[in-house]
Structure formats: structure tokens, C-alpha cells
Amino acid sequence: MTMVPQSGSAVSRGGGGSTGSLYDVLELILDRGLVIDIFVRVSLVGIEILKIDARIVVASVDTYLRFAEACNRLDLEAGRKAPAQLPEVVGGMMEGGARGKSKGALTGAVEAVTDSLTGKSNRDDEEPDEEEAEEEPVPRRRRPAARRPARREKE
């Protein structure tokens, strides 16, 4: 079992946080909070990508086929017999590998959003100004893999 407790908000503490929480809190900031009708909202053009709403279990043929394929791909024997620590250690050392491994039918959407949040999407090419503006004031706040802190606990 893994958990990622946040003491204070991940947003302002940066270093100790996981991106899971950064992303989680951003959704609150963008979508909740007091709204005052006669005020005018600024353009959210650069950041509207945050608003995804892909529920994982959608009753559709696509979903069924994705789940079936994911089941077919599972190596049931290997899953049962492999020493439990090995994949974790490899995952912890090789960030890219760990992220690739977690990209399944359920996690694809979140990966896409995390990438866009952390500036890994090709939107960067269109918005170099945004990246520049961010580099210096918030050097440690944009960290990708939501699962990394959990993996570290296990090492």
C-alpha cells in the first residue's frame, strides 16, 4: 500500500509534494472557490487543458476492447512468481521505465494531463513565453510522475 501525505499544500511547498497533489489542487483552484458574477474572468486559454473529465469506466465498445486487450497482455504467471521488490526497484531508478509501465487503459488520460502540466507536450512549441515565465519563480513545483514518492518509500 502506498500513500502520499501532503503537509500543507504541495503547491507552495513544491519540493516535498507529488505531482498528483499539484494537479489535484490545481483542479480545486480552477473549478471551485467563490464566483462573483459581476467580476470578469481572465482568459484561461493557456491552461484550459487542465480540465479533463474522462471517467475511467465508460460503457462503450472501445472501453470493453481496451480492457480485454489489457487482460490479454497481462502475464499472470510472471505477476504471481516474480519477486515483489524487483519491479519497484527498477521503477524507482528508471523514471522513464516506471512511467511507461504505468501507462495502461486507466492511466493514459492522467499521463497526458500531467505531461501538459509539466510542459512535456508539444504545446510548448506554441508557448515558449509561458515556459520562460515559469522557469525561475517555481523551479521545483512541476514534477511529473505521480507515483514516484510512493516508489521511494519502498526502496
Place this chain on the structure above:
Amino acid sequence: MALYVYAITAEDHPLDLDEQSGVGSEPAPVRVVASGPLCAVVSDISEKIRAKRRDLLIHQEVQERLMRGGPVLPLQFGYTAADEPTIEKVLLKGADGYLANLERLGGCAEYHVRASQDEEELLRQILSETPEARELNERIRAGDPDPQLPLTLGQLVAAQVQERQEALASGLVEALVPFAREHTVRQASGADFLNFSLLVPDDRREEFRAAESSLAGQIGDGIEIRLSGPLPPYSFVE
């Protein structure tokens, strides 16, 4: 000059905002517009602001500084007023409601809980506990070309995923709600199966955290619970 508005507080809030700079490409200092029993926390912005991710972080930083000093009503990100008189009018007109809200939220903070489950782990569980799914999976892997098989398998698995995650989600909610004065459950997105906010009184914070961490310890393999907070009460302002 337009004003970006961060939050509303009572006039007796200490408003410790020294050297806090605001949103925008040329950030101005964060300051206060007072009217009657209320204050709005604002900063000047040029008319044509376009929100950046950095601005979201500043917005949150201001809320966090404010919540250390007392109750705060955080605005949703991105709202601006044309000028100070507009803000004064809003504070005056809505005073009763804002004061009641500040009273209601005093001594509390929001905690936000999300949970997700590792897909492989979940599918493994489903296959090992559902003979019918396991058999379908094996037929497909053995090369049975019947195009109906993947659909049947997928449908079965999808239903199991939903059922298991709903049960997990409601179990987590039930276990934590007793520590909250109010709570709200929203539609989860992405890989999450739970999106849950609680308004927890400060004097129950430790109990709540202990309960959350013991839940996290008991819950099954491959499930990750993410707790954020204390946060300003974004989900409970209205």
C-alpha cells in the same frame, strides 16, 4: 487599472501580505480593498492578462498565507474587477452572506482526498477472482478467433472494475466523513476512482490524519490514496 481579486476576509483578519507579489507578467504587490466589515485581497493587473500556470500558483500562495491568519473565502481562479468601487459595492451588497460564510468556515480547513488504483493489479485481481473472465481471457490468448469474446470479456471486466471501485470509494468516504463538518464527493477523473473533499475542524485535524493514514495502511495493494491539505475551503465557499 483592473484588479485581480484573490479572496474575501473579515476586516479583523491580520492580512499578513508583506512582500507578496501578485499574478500577471509584471506582478504588482498584493494589497487590500476594505469596505465595511469585509476586505478583498487584490493586486493591480494590466487589462490584457492571460493566465499562466505561474498565476495559478500565486493565487494559491496568497490563499495559504491568508488562511494562516484566519478564515478566508477563496475566489475561484481568474476573477478581476474593473476598479475599486466595483469591489466595494460587491463587499457591501454581499456582506451578510460573506460574513455568514466566514463564520461557518472559521476554524476549519479543506482536505482533498483522491484515490487511484494500479490497473494491472486490479485486472489481475479480477481475473483471479472471476473464473468466467479468466476462462474468456485464456480462450482469447489461445487463439480463439471469435470476435465476440473480447467484447464479452471487456464488458465483464468493466463491470467488475466499476463495482470494485465504487465499493472502495464509498468505504473510504464512510470512514472519513465522521471527522468532517461538511463534505462533498465529485465525479472522479482520469485514473482516479475517488474525488472527495472534507471540511475538517482544526481540533479534529490530527484524528482525521491518523484515520486517513491507517486507512491507507489497510487498503489493498496497488491503491494509492492522495491527501492534500490543509487547503483554503475552495469546495465549501457557497
